[in-house]
Amino acid sequence: MTGDHYFTAEPTIPAQPREVEFSVAGRDYTLASASGVFSATRLDPGTAVLLRKADLPAPDTTGPLLDVGCGFGPITCVLASTAPAATVWAVDVNQRARDLTAANAARVGAARRVRVAAPDDVPADLAFAEIWSNPPIHIGKAELHELLLRWLPRLAPDGVAWLVVARHLGGDSLHRWLVEQGWQVDRHASQKGFRVLRVTR
Numbered sequence: 001m002t003g004d005h006y007f008t009a010e011p012t013i014p015a016q017p018r019e020v021e022f023s024v025a026g027r028d029y030t031l032a033s034a035s036g037v038f039s040a041t042r043l044d045p046g047t048a049v050l051l052r053k054a055d056l057p058a059p060d061t062t063g064p065l066l067d068v069g070c071g072f073g074p075i076t077c078v079l080a081s082t083a084p085a086a087t088v089w090a091v092d093v094n095q096r097a098r099d100l101t102a103a104n105a106a107r108v109g110a111a112r113r114v115r116v117a118a119p120d121d122v123p124a125d126l127a128f129a130e131i132w133s134n135p136p137i138h139i140g141k142a143e144l145h146e147l148l149l150r151w152l153p154r155l156a157p158d159g160v161a162w163l164v165v166a167r168h169l170g171g172d173s174l175h176r177w178l179v180e181q182g183w184q185v186d187r188h189a190s191q192k193g194f195r196v197l198r199v200t201r
């Protein structure tokens, strides 16, 4: 046993390798995963709802797109595959998650367009056409708010953010909080207890 959380910077639990299979928009994915990262054995149900219900990027977009809290990279790989001209930034605090996302970007043939980074290593002058996230609710409310206040302002003026949050983990209160912060928030979809929020300026 260890005290690791999935958002530990350097997981100490041995990296038992795994593969996760799923399909999005008619495309099949087989991605590498490992213990010590979020939802290591299957596509998280919230992420599945997000990828099914949100509007995937247009095939001709160049981005840049951002996946906040990329885990082993399922959202990043779907974005990079759906938008084959786009640059996708994949950010996570967990080194193992970043390594897996880089490996998975190579698996889907997008290694040269996927930039995997720790949060502090994203260039400050980049504005994102789209931000996608299944955010880390378990880091705590204040920390989650801080995370969103850090990244949402990085949206381009006409950019859109797609978030998924379980209703029982505060999806509706997060919606209200985002509105209080001045964001336009649309509950785009609700399925299996998950809210898919579309956030714009």
Ligand SMILES: C[S@@+](CC[C@H](N)C(=O)[O-])C[C@H]1O[C@@H](n2cnc3c(N)ncnc32)[C@H](O)[C@@H]1O
Binding pocket: 006, 007, 008, 038, 039, 044, 047, 068, 069, 070, 071, 072, 073, 074, 075, 091, 092, 093, 094, 097, 119, 134, 135, 136, 137, 139, 147
């Ligand atoms: C709910 S998981 C989603 C993972 C992946 N996107 C997926 O759908 O399977 C949230 C991720 O956020 C990461 N995380 C936690 N705190 C973070 C922070 N301050 N900045 C960036 N990522 C963070 C965690 O390590 C975790 O991988």
